[in-house]
Amino acid sequence: MTYNLLKGKKGIIFGALDNKSIAWKVAEKAHEEGAIFVLTNTPTAMRFGELDELAKKTNSQIVPADATSEKDLDNLIKESMKIFGGKVDFILHSIGMSLNVRKKRVYSDLRYDYFNKTLDISAVSFHKLLQTCFKNDAISEWGSVVALSYIAAQRTLYGYNDMADAKALLESIGRSFGYIYGREKKIRINTISQSPTLTTAGAGVKGMEGLMDFTERMSPLGNADAEECANFTVVLFSDLSRKVTMQNIYHDGGFSSMGMSMRAMRMYERSLDCNDCPDVED
Amino acid sequence: MTYNLLKGKKGIIFGALDNKSIAWKVAEKAHEEGAIFVLTNTPTAMRFGELDELAKKTNSQIVPADATSEKDLDNLIKESMKIFGGKVDFILHSIGMSLNVRKKRVYSDLRYDYFNKTLDISAVSFHKLLQTCFKNDAISEWGSVVALSYIAAQRTLYGYNDMADAKALLESIGRSFGYIYGREKKIRINTISQSPTLTTAGAGVKGMEGLMDFTERMSPLGNADAEECANFTVVLFSDLSRKVTMQNIYHDGGFSSMGMSMRAMRMYERSLDCNDCPDVED
Amino acid sequence: MTYNLLKGKKGIIFGALDNKSIAWKVAEKAHEEGAIFVLTNTPTAMRFGELDELAKKTNSQIVPADATSEKDLDNLIKESMKIFGGKVDFILHSIGMSLNVRKKRVYSDLRYDYFNKTLDISAVSFHKLLQTCFKNDAISEWGSVVALSYIAAQRTLYGYNDMADAKALLESIGRSFGYIYGREKKIRINTISQSPTLTTAGAGVKGMEGLMDFTERMSPLGNADAEECANFTVVLFSDLSRKVTMQNIYHDGGFSSMGMSMRAMRMYERSLDCNDCPDVED
C-alpha cells in the first residue's frame, strides 16, 4: 500500500550502505510515497556498499559526504539545494560507528581517540548537519529531521560499549537543536529508538543473536524490522506529525515498556531448570 | 490533503461532544482518510452535545454507552461488530471527568466517592473497554487503540487536581493491556499526551488561559491543536505505525522536552521587572 | 553501624507484617537510628503477623488502622499525635494487595470490584493518609513521607497484574500531594522503587523466583534486600535529603538502568543453546 504521504517532498538520506540498512528501506519507502531525495554516504562506505543500485532504483542523485566534515556537509547541502532548486523537507541521519567496538576495546579500556571518533561520527555529526542546514537556511518551514537511535541511550546493554554514550549525546543534540530549529523555523527534530536490527553495521555487536532472541520474546509485538522502521520514519516526515518534536519515540514492538514477559521468562527459566547444561559463571 | 490512510478500516470513537472536541476532529479526519466508524458517548453527553450532526457528516452510526458500564460496553462492542459485519481496526478513548474539579474540591480536600468516580470514568473505563473487546475478540490483528492523555501524568500542574492521577492510571492501563493484547492478538495500545487544548471539557480547568499562553511560549512549535492531534491519531491507527505499542507519545510542540524557552522567560521576566504591578504572594 | 540519623524524630510505620517485611526492617533501623514511632496495620494483618514482637523490640506502641478507612486514619493520626505530644516527622506507607492476583484472575479477566479494591488499598490509601495528616496538620515542617513502589509502575511484568496500575497511581499521588504538601508545609513525599523482595506478601507473585534470579543477574550490584531498603528509607527520613521531593528513586542495584547484562545474557543463552531442553512455546 502507498499513500502519497511524501508527494512533492524533497529530502536527504544519510547512511544507506546496502539493502539491509534501515536508511535503504527509508529511501525505498520515501520513493514509493512520492518523495525525491539525495542519497549520501562517505566515500568509503560507498565503495563497500551498493548505493548506485539504490540511486538507480529510486531515481536519486548521490552526493558523497563525510558527515564529520563541515566542508563536505556544506557542499552536500548546497548541491542538494541546487538539485532541488530550493529547500529540502526532510532529512534522515542514520550514522554510527565505534572503533572501540570494532577493535574490541572494552568499556573500561577505551582509547580516547577512538571514543572521540565515536562521538564525532555518531552524534556530533548530527549537530554539524543541522548547523550547516541552519546556516544555509536549507530546510523548509514545517520540515522534519529524524535520527536513528537505540535504547542503549537510556539502559546499558552489555557489549554496546561507547555507542550507548554516543546515542545519548545524539538524542540530546536532537532536543537542543529541536528547540532552536522549532523556534526559528518551525522545523521538527526527533529520534526513533529502533529495535535491534540485523544490518550489516549492527552485525558487529557482541552477542547480537542472543540479544535479538531476547528482545523478540520480550516485545509483545516482536522486534520491529528495518522496513517497519522505514514506514514509521515516513510518518514522521509527513505533514501528519507536525507538532511532534524533540521526542525520542520507541519503535520497538513494546520492548521499552516491558520489565519481563511470559515468553522471555519461560526461555530463561528453561536454563534455570536445566541440570545438564554447562555452568554459567556468576 | 488526504491519503486514504484508513481506507477500509473500521473503528469506534469515544468522546466527541461538540466540534471543539479532539474526538470530533479525529472522526472528521478518519472519515476523510477512508474509515468507517461508530460514534459513542454517554446519553447525557449526547443530550448536551451535537453528536447527531457529526454522525450525519461522517456517515456514521451512534451507539450510546456509559464507558463505566460493562454492560453498555458489551452492547456497544456487539452492536459495532454487527454494524461492520466483523471486527474493528481502531478505537479512540477520549474520556475524562473529575467531580472534584467541577465541585472545586482542592487536592488536599478530595471527596473519595468523587475520586473513585474520576478514576472510574477517566481510567478504569479504558480497561473495561479493552477487556470487553478482548472477551468479544472484537479487534482485528494489527488493530490499534489510542487513548488521550496529558503531561500531568508525569508532572504536577496546579489545578489539574485528581485528573493527574487518573491520567497516570490511564497510561499504566495502556501499557499493561498493551502487553497482553500485543502478545495475544498483535494489537497495539498507545496514549497520546496532547498539549492543553481548548475543548469544552478543558475549559473548566483553573487558569487554563494563562497556562496555554505559557505552554505556547514554551513549546518551540507552539501548542498542538485538536486538528493536529487528529492527524497524529490517524497515523497511529494506520498500518505505518504497527510496531509502536505501550508508548505515551507527546504531541505537544516540544513542550515536554523544554526546561525554559526564551519566549516564556521574556514574558516571565517582564513581570519580575515590573515595579507598578500588584504584589504576588510568595 | 548507627549514626543517630533520626535522633528525636517521631514517625508512623505502616505495613510491618513479619520479620521479612520491608516495613519491619525500616522499624528496626529507625529504632537504631534514634527514632520513636507508632506501628500500624490492619486488624487482620495483625492477627496473622507478629507486630507485638516488633513493638516490644522497638519500644513502640501499636495503633491498628485500616488504611482505606478515613475514620481509622483520623483516629490513628490523632492517637499518634497524642502519644508523641505533637507532630510526626516521618511516615512509611508500605501497603499493597490485589484480590485479582490472589484469586488468579488474569489481567484480561479482572473483576472490577477487585480492581477497585486493589487501587483503594494500594494507592488511594496513600492519598487518604496524606489528606488526613494535612487536615490534622500532623506532620512537622521538613517532615518526610515515603511509600514503597515497584518498577512495574513503568514497565510491565508478566504476572504483576493490576498491582502495576496501582503502583503507577501510587507514584502519581506521591507527586500530586508532594506539590501541595511541599508548597504549604515544606514536607517532602517520595517513593522508593525497590528490587523484587522476598516478603511474605511478595511470595504470592507468579514466577517470583525465576524473576528474582533474572533481576539478580541483570543488576550490577544484585537485588537490593529489605534491610538495604530500610537503610535508604532512613536516609530519606533524615535531614540530609530535605530538598528531594516528588521523586521515585530506584533502589534496585541498577536494574532499572539495564537493558541487558553479561550475566543474564549468559544464562539466557544457555537455554538457547540447549538441545535436550523441553520446548518453549512461542
Place this chain on the structure above:
Amino acid sequence: MTYNLLKGKKGIIFGALDNKSIAWKVAEKAHEEGAIFVLTNTPTAMRFGELDELAKKTNSQIVPADATSEKDLDNLIKESMKIFGGKVDFILHSIGMSLNVRKKRVYSDLRYDYFNKTLDISAVSFHKLLQTCFKNDAISEWGSVVALSYIAAQRTLYGYNDMADAKALLESIGRSFGYIYGREKKIRINTISQSPTLTTAGAGVKGMEGLMDFTERMSPLGNADAEECANFTVVLFSDLSRKVTMQNIYHDGGFSSMGMSMRAMRMYERSLDCNDCPDVED
C-alpha cells in the same frame, strides 16, 4: 548536626573553586562527617580559586590535575593511594565548562573545537577518571562515585547551550561505567541533578537570575542550595545507599516533577495582565 556518616572513609573531591562551589560544600560536609580526602582542581582553577584555604580547613592535601589528561589523572590516583595508604571510598566529579558559552556562541553557531572541549572537560573527563581508577584498582568495594549534573540533560533550557549535551553525555557515562564497575567491583556510580545554583561558574549562564526566580517558584520546596546538595552527596557516599547505582537523582526541591505551580503561574500572569509593560517579542 553531624552523624559520622563517613567516618574512616577516604575520598577525592574535584572541582572546588571557592566557597560558593558545591564541591567546596561537599568537602566541608565530608570533613564534618569524618572523611579524609584529597582535593584536586586544574592548576588554572587553583590560581583563581582559594583551594589552599579549604585544604587547611579540612586538613586535606591538594594534588593538582587536569581532568582531561590521562597522565594527570593517573598521577592523582597514584598519589592519593599513596597518601591514604590504600584505596579510596568516594569520589566527587564536579566539573564543567563550555567555551561556546563563554565566548557567546549560540547553539546554532557552535565552534566544534569548542564543542569537543566542552564534551571533553565536562563529560569525557568522567570516563577518564573512572577508567584510571579501574586500571589502578583504586576504589574500595562498595565505594561510591558521584558526578553533578543538571536537568538540561533531559529538558532544553534557553542559554544552557552545549552544556546540555555534555550533561546528557555525562549521565550516560555514569550509567555505562556504573554497569561495569558494579559488576566487577561492587562500586556504585550516580549523578545528582541539582537545582540551578549560584556558583562562580554558574554565574556565567545567560538569564541565571530570572531562571532561578522561576525555578524557585516552581519548586514546592524552593531551589536546593549548595549546602543541601552537599548533604545529599554525603548520603550517596555513605553505606546507607549501597544499592543505588546508575541513577540520576533530582535534588531540586521538586522542580523536575512540576508542570506548573501556583506561585510561578501568578508571577507569569502578572506579566500577562500588565498593560503598561513593554512589549515582548513573539
